[in-house]
Amino acid sequence: MDKRLFIKLAAGMACGAWNIAAHADPWPAREVTLVVPWPAGGGTDLIARAVANKLQERLGRPMVIDNRPGASGIIGTELVARAPADGYTLVLGVTNTHAINATFFRNLRYDPIKDFQPVALLATGPHVVLINSSTPARNLAEFVDYARKTRTPLSYASYGTGSTSHLISELFRARNKLDMVHVPYKGIPPAITDLLGNQVSMLVSTTGAALPQIKSGRLRAIAVIDDHRLAQLPDVPTMSEQGYENADYTHWYGIFAPARTPRPIVDRLASDIQVVLTRADVQKIFSDAGVNANFKGPDAFRTFVAAEKERWGKLVELSGAKGD
Numbered sequence: 001m002d003k004r005l006f007i008k009l010a011a012g013m014a015c016g017a018w019n020i021a022a023h024a025d026p027w028p029a030r031e032v033t034l035v036v037p038w039p040a041g042g043g044t045d046l047i048a049r050a051v052a053n054k055l056q057e058r059l060g061r062p063m064v065i066d067n068r069p070g071a072s073g074i075i076g077t078e079l080v081a082r083a084p085a086d087g088y089t090l091v092l093g094v095t096n097t098h099a100i101n102a103t104f105f106r107n108l109r110y111d112p113i114k115d116f117q118p119v120a121l122l123a124t125g126p127h128v129v130l131i132n133s134s135t136p137a138r139n140l141a142e143f144v145d146y147a148r149k150t151r152t153p154l155s156y157a158s159y160g161t162g163s164t165s166h167l168i169s170e171l172f173r174a175r176n177k178l179d180m181v182h183v184p185y186k187g188i189p190p191a192i193t194d195l196l197g198n199q200v201s202m203l204v205s206t207t208g209a210a211l212p213q214i215k216s217g218r219l220r221a222i223a224v225i226d227d228h229r230l231a232q233l234p235d236v237p238t239m240s241e242q243g244y245e246n247a248d249y250t251h252w253y254g255i256f257a258p259a260r261t262p263r264p265i266v267d268r269l270a271s272d273i274q275v276v277l278t279r280a281d282v283q284k285i286f287s288d289a290g291v292n293a294n295f296k297g298p299d300a301f302r303t304f305v306a307a308e309k310e311r312w313g314k315l316v317e318l319s320g321a322k323g324d
Contacts, residue, residue: 037076207290
């Protein structure tokens with residue numbers, strides 16, 4: 001090829017590429033959807049809305065919450081795994097969706113590592129073991145004794161098959177050789193409703209979702225699942241204090257984009273989220289929900305998720321629980 005012709009062609013291609021970039025709509029050019037794979041009104045939904053409400057101010061575009069509950073978070077998470085990688089569809093991932101499901105469910109239709117681009121870790125928090133306040137027990141030992149003496153098997157609720165709630169409860173049941181029936185729900189609110197009505201006997205819950213009912217005296221917290229007591233519940237001992245070693249199973253929340261989302265978009269989101277998490281009003285909402293703001297950027301969050309997947313995978317194996 002003639003050298004002068006080659007130079008003209010190269011220059012033309014560069015100019016064309018520049019024109020495309022110059023005229024492309026800057027992100028975000030429209031509303032951004034944050035899919036929440038859990039029901040409205042629960043702790044996960046509360047955290048999502050707290051972040052989205054402030055994040056949209058920084059993005060200059062509306063951020064819409066789309067609740068897609070069901071199947072231990074699989075429905076909403078899979079939706080985002082298949083969404084265009086353009087930064088306009090995100091998902092609020094949790095311990096279940098990105099650390100447990102891959103081991104628990106044999107036929108999971110998304111890969112929590114390969115199908116997603118981690119954007120930012122938002123928060124971490126402990127669990128609490130709850131019973132109805134009418135139950136004659138004030139700690140784990142008394143509840144175990146009560147469960148063994150009842151003529152009919154007690155039941156324990158969870159916020160989904162394969163959830164952190166299910167796995168921790170199943171470990172507790174197996175360790176104490178209790179005859180208990182698992183009753184899964186689509187999220188924490190309906191599980192708490194039935195615990196209040198004595199339709200189920202026990203629930204391992206995230207702290208924030210249960211605090212109002214604990215404070216009102218309608219539910220009783222008999223153990224905190226963390227390595228220390230909670231400021232909101234200073235009189236409730238940890239599981240470790242009650243003889244259960246290595247019982248530090250915290251849950252977490254983070255935002256993910258579909259894999260191959262452009263890195264500039266991911267970095268912009270992460271940067272704005274980091275600022276949002278420093279706001280006193282957001283931290284107050286988090287505290288009231290029983291979690292702590294805990295930011296990690298894209299790369300650190302990816303490492304964190306991989307480690308959590310391995311940790312909870314081992315817990316799945318120990319519990320002996322399996323999904324379809």
